[in-house]
Amino acid sequence: MRGGSWAGLTKRDLAKYPFLKKASEYVSAFGLDLRDLVSPTLSKTLERALQRVLDAIRFGKVSPRLTDEDVELLSFPVAVLLVSLVGNEYLKKRYALAEAKRAEELLASESPDKLAVLATDLGWDIRSVEVPFGGILYEFSLSLKDYLRNASRLKDKKWKLVNRLVKSGRVLVTRLEVARLLSEEISSKIEELLAKRGGLKDSIPEGLLPYVERIREAMSELKMGEGPRLEEVGEVLFEAFPPCMKAIYNALHEKRHVPHAGRFAFTAFLLHIGMGIDDVVELFRQVADFSEKITRYQVEHIAGERGGRTQYTPPSCKTMRSYGLCVGADELCQKVRHPLTYYMRKARMLKRRKRPVKTAEGEEGGQGGGEDG
Amino acid sequence: MEEKTAKFLRSLYARYYASHGPVEPEDIGHREFAFMTFGERMVIRHRGFGSYDELKAFMAKLGPSDAFYSSAYFQRPDEPDMKAKGWMGADLIFDIDADHIPTSCKGEHDIWACRSCGHWGTGEAPDACPRCGSKELAELKWICNKCISAAKEELIKLIEVLEEDLGVDRSDMVASFSGHRGFHLRVFSEDLRNLGQDERGEIVDYLAAVGLDPEALGLGPGAKLGLDEPGWRGRLAKAFYSLLYRADEGTLRALGLRKKAISALLASKDLILDSIEHGRPIYLPRGVGKSSLKKLLLACAEEAAVKVDPVVTRDTHRLVRMSGSLHGKTGLLKVDIPLDEVEEFDPFSSALAFERDWAKVRITDSLPVVPALRLADEDYGPFEPGETVELPLQAAVFLMCKEVAELA
Ligand code: SF4
Ligand SMILES: [Zn+2]
Ligand SMILES: [Zn+2]
Numbered sequence: 193m194r195g196g197s198w199a200g201l202t203k204r205d206l207a208k209y210p211f212l213k214k215a216s217e218y219v220s221a222f223g224l225d226l227r228d229l230v231s232p233t234l235s236k237t238l239e240r241a242l243q244r245v246l247d248a249i250r251f252g253k254v255s256p257r258l259t260d261e262d263v264e265l266l267s268f269p270v271a272v273l274l275v276s277l278v279g280n281e282y283l284k285k286r287y288a289l290a291e292a293k294r295a296e297e298l299l300a301s302e303s304p305d306k307l308a309v310l311a312t313d314l315g316w317d318i319r320s321v322e323v324p325f326g327g328i329l330y331e332f333s334l335s336l337k338d339y340l341r342n343a344s345r346l347k348d349k350k351w352k353l354v355n356r357l358v359k360s361g362r363v364l365v366t367r368l369e370v371a372r373l374l375s376e377e378i379s380s381k382i383e384e385l386l387a388k389r390g391g392l393k394d395s396i397p398e399g400l401l402p403y404v405e406r407i408r409e410a411m412s413e414l415k416m417g418e419g420p421r422l423e424e425v426g427e428v429l430f431e432a433f434p435p436c437m438k439a440i441y442n443a444l445h446e447k448r449h450v451p452h453a454g455r456f457a458f459t460a461f462l463l464h465i466g467m468g469i470d471d472v473v474e475l476f477r478q479v480a481d482f483s484e485k486i487t488r489y490q491v492e493h494i495a496g497e498r499g500g501r502t503q504y505t506p507p508s509c510k511t512m513r514s515y516g517l518c519v520g521a522d523e524l525c526q527k528v529r530h531p532l533t534y535y536m537r538k539a540r541m542l543k544r545r546k547r548p549v550k551t552a553e554g555e556e557g558g559q560g561g562g563e564d565g
Numbered sequence: 566m567e568e569k570t571a572k573f574l575r576s577l578y579a580r581y582y583a584s585h586g587p588v589e590p591e592d593i594g595h596r597e598f599a600f601m602t603f604g605e606r607m608v609i610r611h612r613g614f615g616s617y618d619e620l621k622a623f624m625a626k627l628g629p630s631d632a633f634y635s636s637a638y639f640q641r642p643d644e645p646d647m648k649a650k651g652w653m654g655a656d657l658i659f660d661i662d663a664d665h666i667p668t669s670c671k672g673e674h675d676i677w678a679c680r681s682c683g684h685w686g687t688g689e690a691p692d693a694c695p696r697c698g699s700k701e702l703a704e705l706k707w708i709c710n711k712c713i714s715a716a717k718e719e720l721i722k723l724i725e726v727l728e729e730d731l732g733v734d735r736s737d738m739v740a741s742f743s744g745h746r747g748f749h750l751r752v753f754s755e756d757l758r759n760l761g762q763d764e765r766g767e768i769v770d771y772l773a774a775v776g777l778d779p780e781a782l783g784l785g786p787g788a789k790l791g792l793d794e795p796g797w798r799g800r801l802a803k804a805f806y807s808l809l810y811r812a813d814e815g816t817l818r819a820l821g822l823r824k825k826a827i828s829a830l831l832a833s834k835d836l837i838l839d840s841i842e843h844g845r846p847i848y849l850p851r852g853v854g855k856s857s858l859k860k861l862l863l864a865c866a867e868e869a870a871v872k873v874d875p876v877v878t879r880d881t882h883r884l885v886r887m888s889g890s891l892h893g894k895t896g897l898l899k900v901d902i903p904l905d906e907v908e909e910f911d912p913f914s915s916a917l918a919f920e921r922d923w924a925k926v927r928i929t930d931s932l933p934v935v936p937a938l939r940l941a942d943e944d945y946g947p948f949e950p951g952e953t954v955e956l957p958l959q960a961a962v963f964l965m966c967k968e969v970a971e972l973a
Contacts, residue, residue, distance in 0.1 A: 326783035336731055337756055340764040353771045355781035359795035361732015514762060 200309040207261035208298045210268035211291070211381055212313045224266055226397040233262065240267035242403050245274055248290030249283070249410050256294055272382070276389035277404045281505075283411065284386045292379035299371035304331050307370050314377055323364055325357060332370055333362035342376035347527065428467055432542055434534035435520045436512050437461050444476070453507075453515045457531075459494045460506035465535055469495050506531055570965050570972040571604030573924075577962065578603075578891055579628030581918055586621035588889035588901065590634050591753060593617060595653065597642040599884050600629035601893060613643035630893030630966075633884035636751070638758075647882065654758035657765065658885055659772075660877040661719045662747040663712035674707035674936045685933050703931040705969060708746050708895075709939070713912060720748045720907055722871045726772055727752070730796060735904055742912045744892030744899040749885065762879050769875045771797075774866040779859050786855055791844025797866070804865035806841050809834060820864045825852045891918055896962030914941050917959050924961035926970040927953045935969045 206215040228234055240263050247254045258264055268291075275287045299307065304320060311318045317335035324330070336358070343351040357364040365373065433441070440458045443450045450458075462472045469491050476487045494504045508530050512518040518525075528534045590596055598612040598620070609629075614620040624632060635642065636658045640651030677690035680703055684696040690704045720740060727733040727750075737754045760768075770776050774797065782798055784790065790802045808816075809830070817827045829852035830837070840848040849858065877883055886892070886899050897916040917940065928935055930950035937946040938960060945960045953973050956964070964970035 326788060328783075335756075337760065337764075340760060340767055344761075344763040344767050349776060349778050350781050352776045352778075352781075353767045354774060354777045354797055357795045357798065358730045358771075359732075360729070364795070510763070 200306075201313070203261050203265075204258065205306070205310070207258055207264040208256065209295060209310060209378075210265045211295075211378055211385070212310070214313060215265060216269070219266060219269055222262070222266065224270075226270070226399065233266070236260065236263045237266045237270055238399070238403060240264065241270035241274055242406060244268070244271040244291070245283075245287060245407050246410055248287040249407070249414060252286065252290055252293070254290045254294040256298055272385055272389065274400065274403055274407060276386055277400065278407050278411075280411070283407075284383060288379045288382035288386065291382050292375040295378050296371055296375035299374055300368060302371075304367055307367065307374075308332070311370065311374060314374065314381070316377075318370070319362070321364070323357075325364070328366060330357070330364040331367050332365050334365050334370075334373070336361045336363060339363040339365070339373070342373040345376055346372075347529075428462075428465055429535075429539050429542060432535050432538035434528075434531040434538070435522055435525065436509075436518050436531055437535075439519045440517070451515070454517050455490075456494065456504070457506050457512065457515075457517060459491055460504045461531060461535075463491070463495050464506060464532055566604060566965070566968055567971045568604060573972045574603045574630070574896075574962065574965060575628040577628070577919070577958075578630065579625055581891060582621060582628070583625035585889070585918075586617070587624065587632060587887045589617045589620075590887060592638060593620065595638040595640070595642060597635040597637070597639055597650070597884075599633045599635075600624075600627060601631040602627065603630045603893065606630075611643055611645045613641075624890075630891075632887045632890040634887055636883045636885050637881060652881070655881045655883070656885075657752040657754070657757045657760065657768070658877060658883060659723055659750040659752075660743075660747065660874040661716050661723065661749075661872065662743075662874055663708065663716040664706070664746055665874065666712075666715045666719065666872055668712050668715045670709050670711040674709055675705065676707075676932055676934070676936065677702050677704045678932045679703075680931070683933075705932055705935070705967065706746070707936050707938075708912075710911075710913070712746060716747050717907060717910065719872045720750065722869075723750055723772065723873060724904060724907070726800075726871060731768065731771070733757075738904060739888075739901055740904055740907055741888055741899055741901045742897075742910065742916055743886060744890075744897045744916060745895050748902075749899075751885065760881075762881055765881070766875070766879045769873060769878045772871040772873055773875065774870040775875075777863075777866045779862045784858075784862060786849055786858060787846050789844060789846045790841055792841060794844075800869045801862055801865050802841055804869040805861065806838060808861070808865055808868065809837060820860055822857055822860060826854075826857045829853050830857075892966070894966050896959060896966045913939055917941060919958040919962060922958040923955055924958050925953060925955045925973040926961045926964055927951070927973040928964070928970050929968070932969060935964065938963060 201214050206212060206218055209215065224234060224237065240257070244254045244267060275283055308318055308320055316338045319333045320331065321333050322331060340353065349355060437458060440450055440454045459472060472491050473484065473488050477484055509518060509528065512531065524534055524538060528537065593614055593616065598614060599608065599610045601608055614623065637655035638653040640653060642650060644650045672688040675688055676685065678685035679694035679697060679699055680701040681699040682694060682697040684694055690702050693700045694702060724738060724740065727738065728735055733752055733754065737752055739751045741749045743749055777797055784798070790798065792802045792806065793799055794802060814827055814831065817830060829850040833848065833850040836848045840846065888899050888901050890899055892899060896918065897912060898918050900916050902910050928948045928950055932950065935946060935948040937944055940960055945956060948954065965972065
């Protein structure tokens with residue numbers, strides 16, 4: 193099978209895009225044994241796998257290294273294995289994204305034909321077209337569902353379906369847009385791959401453990417996976433709360449019913465923006481008539497001081513929406529995907545505004561702008 | 566609603582289901598069912614049925630005021646916990662509600678009255694009584710041909726955009742009258758079944774032209790624009806064309822254009838129309854710049870947008886009223902309409918369930934007057950509070966469901 197071509201894909205293609213279906217067929221046929229510690233291919237593969245993960249941690253992007261195609265190809269499933277063994281959710285996301293960025297860079301210089309082959313391998317319904325429009329050449333049309341699955345995760349208004357050329361369920365896209373959308377597909381494919389391996393506990397080959405350790409060290413050096421840096425914000429600013437959290441706070445305050453998911457989200461949010469456990473418990477005590485004992489237990493659990501010892505992160509906007517907890521859609525909401533990001537950005541904005549305006553000259557409407565001493 | 570009335574309606578609906586049953590939902594074994602009842606307004610949820618006969622028997626026994634099934638397919642539809650149900654996908658659904666479309670008739674037939682001081686008015690109810698400040702208001706939302714026509718127009722637009730732009734097969738669409746003030750459209754397509762909330766949201770935004778940005782569509786001064794272009798470019802071209810075609814000073818002023826731009830546009834109307842007809846760069850006279858063009862295009866988008874309820878379509882766990890079931894607020898049927906008969910569909914003759922029999926009802930005194938009603942080409946009312954009337958069953962049921970009459 194080696195040296196051949198797989199439905200328009202060369203071995204080099206598989207090395208470039210090791211997450212393809214065809215690539216995993218190649219890997220199984222290769223039959224690399226993770227216990228065969230004297231094999232030179234294995235040690236090179238392990239080194240490269242480690243580097244992939246470290247690149248992801250340090251730079252957020254894996255750089256391609258195509259000198260040894262076998263190693264480049266084989267090291268991908270091994271890297272996936274390493275990341276699952278570390279078992280940190282944040283790392284999984286970051287790694288998937290870093291691999292997707294690597295792929296996007298390579299994709300951007302592929303020929304249209306090759307892009308179509310790659311997209312098809314990933315399950316897309318894509319067709320070659322040639323439609324010039326307003327000075328832009330559209331070289332592909334994509335099925336509605338493939339377009340939406342990937343573009344709905346992108347924020348820029350140019351990706352909104354309403355701003356696209358759509359006809360009979362086909363969306364026109366340019367070559368670079370295909371590369372961008374493919375990289376979305378790739379990052380979710382890799383996340384899926386990592387989730388599947390998540391359950392794996394038994395029979396970790398001994399030889400892998402030192403690599404897992406190296407990854408853990410690199411993470412702790414960078415304080416990764418500990419959530420956003422709270423020091424940036426300092427004290428808790430209620431004004432900076434996203435609409436969803438304000439709504440939950442108000443509901444608690446008015447003694448209205450707040451579903452469990454809402455209380456969870458709110459608690460995790462407060463802990464993450466730097467409120468201490470005691471303060472959170474006190475806040476709940478003030479606004480709602482919960483039993484202090486139960487509240488404390490729950491808060492401590494979410495803070496990671498009980499039970500699983502994992503500190504819970506508040507849910508993303510997407511999850512909030514699916515629980516019906518997002519009341520949002522103010523302007524900043526449009527730009528963020530996580531209530532924490534909303535808070536960070538808003539807090540920064542507010543702080544900036546509080547600083548006295550020093551450059552009065554040329555400021556629009558200078559009269560009302562500054563703060564009078 | 567008095568218990569006597571509720572009991573009457575329960576048994577009437579039950580008898581209807583015993584003889585007719587609802588339309589059999591597609592893939593019945595994977596749907597969740599939910600029901601509401603007259604009187605105590607009990608809600609029954611998380612029901613699953615193995616067969617149509619089982620469902621029909623259940624409804625014939627309960628006589629529910631309203632019957633729903635899930636747009637979603639579940640592995641275990643009768644599990645009460647959402648997570649345990651095992652979501653397998655959901656039909657794409659659209660809801661067009663006359664309530665959300667401004668029509669002049671609402672000011673004529675919608676009525677509210679204050680329960681404490683009796684003050685009343687027409688149109689949409691205020692938050693509180695303007696005379697005494699009480700928030701206890703009785704509200705009556707009526708339907709007439711005007712509201713129905715306005716909603717119908719949106720339905721026709723919806724079908725067109727789904728087919729032409731989004732490539733939805735006509736044979737995958739089922740349109741229905743909701744039994745009250747609107748229409749539903751369900752899309753049964755394997756391809757679209759697995760769309761998530763955000764993806765469905767993008768479809769709604771597309772229909773409603775939310776987030777439409779003329780510049781992102783390449784439409785600035787000097788851009789070419791032709792009538793048969795794909796997507797919103799073509800829709801804007803058509804809307805722009807017809808807006809300009811019938812534009813006068815008043816309509817353009819209402820869009821917030823300046824005097825100079827208005828007279829320039831009107832003076833070169835023909836040249837502009839001509840340029841669109843031939844797909845040439847849009848001819849823009851002096852005095853009409855980037856911002857005027859944007860105003861015009863956004864007004865066109867607003868005009869051409871399809872007014873669907875965004876919340877309904879986004880939701881991947883929605884309950885949908887069952888076709889062939891009776892509406893608890895009107896006694897009218899939810900009926901499916903063949904796509905090419907939407908235009909002439911008349912709910913006041915095609916959604917009737919009770920043809921024979923009469924009933925005697927007493928008009929309640931919560932409102933100063935109950936507006937007239939037209940059913941199967943007959944007019945009934947208007948009615949006075951306290952009046953007792955004998956009416957054909959369908960009309961009597963309508964008034965009782967609207968809670969403006971009790972069984973006499
Ligand atoms: S978008 Fe995010 S931040 Fe904004 S309200 Fe919704 S969940 Fe909160
Ligand atoms: Zn009053
Ligand atoms: Zn009306």
